[in-house]
């Protein structure tokens with residue numbers, strides 16, 4: 001009986017630790033994509049719209065399912081409409097590679113933010 005209790009306790013500790021590790025990975029990915037978003041904004045401001053393409057390509061990988069948090073402005077709609085969401089990054093990348101300017105690219109930024117980002121501050 002006592003042994004069983006210890007086994008159960010050990011299992012819950014292991015589960016709790018796994019949970020914490022998972023949470024940290026999720027926070028890392030959120031911080032990384034927020035930085036990549038800022039870098040895209042900086043590229044546009046600096047007059048380098050061509051620099052947006054690799055960032056848009058990278059960003060597609062930085063939204064694992066369900067990765068949202070109190071600090072994140074990502075809405076759950078992203079994973080319900082994943083194909084449409086990713087299509088906006090593809091468009092951004094393609095337009096940037098094709099030499100589109102900040103104004104045109106900015107329209108895609110806004111289109112996605114209007115739908116899939118919930119401003120918290």
Ligand code: HEC
Nearest residue numbers: 034037038040041072073074085088089108109112116117
């Ligand atoms: C396909 C959707 C999508 C596109 C396209 C997109 N964004 Fe975002 N953006 C988001 C989402 C979702 C967030 C919220 C991320 C989070 O907080 O987890 C965000 C957040 C941001 C942030 C805030 C980052 C922070 O520090 O919290 C900036 C700045 C930003 N985007 C700039 C841009 C610019 C500039 C473009 C266009 C060149 C762009 N985004 C294109 C979806 C998009």
